[in-house]
Amino acid sequence: MSRWAIGIDLGGTAIKAAIVGEKSGIVIDRTIPTDTASGPVGIVAQIAGIIADLYRVASINMSSKDCAGIGLGAPGAVNADRGTLSYPPNLPGWAIVPLRDNLQQCLKEQEHLMIPVFIDNDANAAAFGEALYGAGRDFRDFLMVTLGTGVGGGIILNRKLFRGSNGTAGEVGFMIIDFEGVSIHAGITGTLESLIGKKRIVELACRMIEASPKGSIVGKFCENDYARLSPRHLEHAAKEGDEVSLAVWNRIGSILGVGLANVVTLMDIRKFVIGGGISAAGNLIFAPALDQLQRSTLRSMHDGLEIVPALLGNKAGMYGAAALCFG
């Protein structure tokens, strides 16, 4: 017997879906644009459609009795037990939606498919994907951090997702490390996301470039249009030795290190898997983060500290969603 599942990564821009073999990984995957205007009912129908499509493809080679289910990672607060998604910020018009049951119902009525559905939030799904198929395979306990527009997190303890009493654990982006500071995000002062979310990296870079007496070569990467400046430009400039860009990454990595230190101190988690678009900067972030992590924790907690890049890129969500069915 070789189990398989369909993993769905529901995002505000795209719906990604894949047939995932428990042992073999992704067999085939599809991406369609999210029809956000159609609201919960329309999007559930879209998801059911892509599932039915993949299910037919899977049926050619795989037995339906080996299908472990449909897994879905959703962009917002998910109650995995109840199967609800609450107020997803990038899906306008959604309140609290019983997404799991609605999808199960729609699959049955629209596609005549009776398959169990498992859902969780996208950050948790990504973490579980890395745990089973990616950079976390050798770690019993780790925190996955997604660095992008926002800063997301998912916690793996004992090789399982740690969701907490109410399913909201792992929101590392809202951890406060500078409560007397000036950065605010979502009404909270000094959170990790308020300091190293994508926009804040660019703002910091602009301030540092302006303040630098020697100037920076980063302008040549953004055609001197600083309104267009992106972390990618800072990455290229840093790799060419631009001191200001290097200083920006040092500071971002160092702030990340402070946040990770709190996870070590509180949860005794010593392994960190870093994904998301910003993590492409690699050691420009990881090296100062590890350095700061050591300076921000007790020596008795230094054994085994490791920061590694995620391995599954933008497929982590699909892998993780499918993994919810195997876990």
Next chain:
Amino acid sequence: MSRWAIGIDLGGTAIKAAIVGEKSGIVIDRTIPTDTASGPVGIVAQIAGIIADLYRVASINMSSKDCAGIGLGAPGAVNADRGTLSYPPNLPGWAIVPLRDNLQQCLKEQEHLMIPVFIDNDANAAAFGEALYGAGRDFRDFLMVTLGTGVGGGIILNRKLFRGSNGTAGEVGFMIIDFEGVSIHAGITGTLESLIGKKRIVELACRMIEASPKGSIVGKFCENDYARLSPRHLEHAAKEGDEVSLAVWNRIGSILGVGLANVVTLMDIRKFVIGGGISAAGNLIFAPALDQLQRSTLRSMHDGLEIVPALLGNKAGMYGAAALCFG
């Protein structure tokens, strides 16, 4: 069958020991001064002596086959699996000591008692004591915070101690909430303990009294000798309406609230049990802490937030140590 155990709370000043019935709680307890000068060997002999003493008392009414063991809470980093205590700050001359095995051995050779010994650090033991016998009985998951000379913590998940991968979880006092600040403790900037440890509360009060144009009545509680000022004086003054003392407690509570917010955000723990000498200030701390806790977390995490005082006072350690044998 009614199980019982002997719970030991090993401190730098005193060794407290009690016979604890699983259902009935503390039956009898003893306290002796810790003979710190005698080092690990001497102190282990002291502990074995007090155990033998209590064991003889217990034998009058209780069956030795109902004895679940000896539990011991120790002041420092404990590896519960290996039974070692590492570099306890208040026991000079101790390095890494196999305390569990040494005590078991000493009981056997010196007292002819063959009883299993369980050890953990004192903050964990106190948390487990509150979980089974105190303020945490109705909470599945909670953090116990001990506010005293230092700021300690112990985490209960699913009614069990959460120790983490290496047994160091719950060190909430070393959580960083002000990484750009000026307060340093144990070489780390902006930790909770660096901001609200006992000494820091007094320092803050002295600064605020000095800066206050209206003055403070706190002087009358410390005989105008500010070198003697203690949190207890600030508590009395605040209860008489002293504005400066009230402002000090507001600030201390508020800082505690920021720290607790990180525990909500990261671990989805929503219940907090606060003990230790400083917690005698009660609502002077708890009210501003809860207020700040709500302002420092996402609204979706506000359900069920609660901060309650510990119930077992300085008996939590003995209760918790005994509970290690029942758990």
